[in-house]
Amino acid sequence: MGRVSGRACIVTGAAQGIGRAIGEALLDEGADVCFADINAEKVAEVAGANADRARAGGGRVMSAAVNVTDREAVRAMIAKTVDAFGKLDVKFNNAGVNKPMNFLDVTEENWKFIMEVNGLGCLVGMQEAARQMIAQGHGGKIVNTASIASRQGFDNVAPYCASKWAVVSLTQSGARDLAKHNITVTGFAPGVVATEMWDQVDQDLMEIGAADRPGQAMEEFSADILKGRVATPADITGTTTFLAAKESDYMTGQVVMIDGGMTLV
Template sequence: MGAALAEAGAKVCFADLNADQAAAAAATAPAGTAIPACVDVRDRASVRATIEATVEAFGRLDVMFNNAGINRPMNFLDVTEENWRGIMEVNGLGCLIGMQEAARRMIAQGGGGKIVNTASIAARQGFDNVAPYCASKWAVISLTQSGARDLAKHDITVTGFAPGVVATEMWEEVDRDLMEIGAADRPGQAMEEFSAGILKGRVARPEDVTGTTTFLASRASDYMTGQIVMIDGGMTLV
């Protein structure tokens, strides 16, 4: 989504826990439009430093995407406290910290702003082998609604989007993890089964998502707040 924003004229900070991946992503943007940053979304100081670096490079923060997320499938009865905490700290706490720190910067500089959170189809329906992930994405929806109510007085909108099955490295990793816990018998089976009910008849490509994310970052969505946009090809109807 960062590349799509840069193409649309935005100046973007590509932030990742992996510094090399952040740098590689920033290098794909037009010259002078992007910077990389290494960030741990679980650590408030790290998030704050990333925001400060963005403001130093570009002058202000207008849009914050809370997109960091992990998933470690485990059969429901095998879910451990470590598994639960690890997922919730990144997907839930990380989202909260990102929202808070972005909002504080936006309030300080004036002029409102936009916060966009990444939810999931798993936020609308629980799945047996990824219960902590589902719970974490339900948390993202609740945080989006709570943030929208609290930050409206500062002219800050808070929205989110919920992708379905997207052909990305994360889904490939989930596919492998499900095989390891015995929830799938062969490579690709999990993605096939999850996507069988997609009305559009195929899994999503990243470009199927970026049109919506760019819209949520733009002035065209100024009158939208507290809402989650489903981008799942019709897999989950709510």
């Protein structure tokens, strides 16, 4: 039996990167997993590619299209998952965006775009998952994706930093409110992770003059990592599976740093 056998899980932002890795690791440990993303076609391909993995782990896999800032879409995603799996036990609010801009150039549009997806999207995901779990009557787990940027500000990604500070605050607030329903709320904070999102950030930083060549930004951001290298998604999933499993049942309101020792707080 896997560590999360029989648990019905949703992972948003699961078409690639950390989200996809979280979902695949859950499948390896026996969970039923809904891979959800705004890119319906890509996330359906990811779910299809994991059919054999799901069978091998003893779980089931499906996909759902969702805009995490749209409450009705989030409700529909949860309903679709419950129809397929019979319940919802674990909800990963992982979907996130970034668009670097130099601090003095940050626009209202840039701020709203990032804060809506990373902040409002997290809040709506927590609320709707909690409502489903309360209706079921047997508790559950909500896990939010923060960042090293939730612990300190960086000059070229100020709205992103603010949005991830919001994720930490929402995690704490949700933990306090939902404890009476036996729902735990935790989070994890990755550092520099080699994913498609970082590839785009690298390109964006060059476009705004914050880097001169490909890879420079990652090198500079990761120079102080005590482990001596950037993370891969697989470095993250040991913690995320733990946060979905019964072994973390006594944890709530906490955000676990997974940054190789880049930020010591």
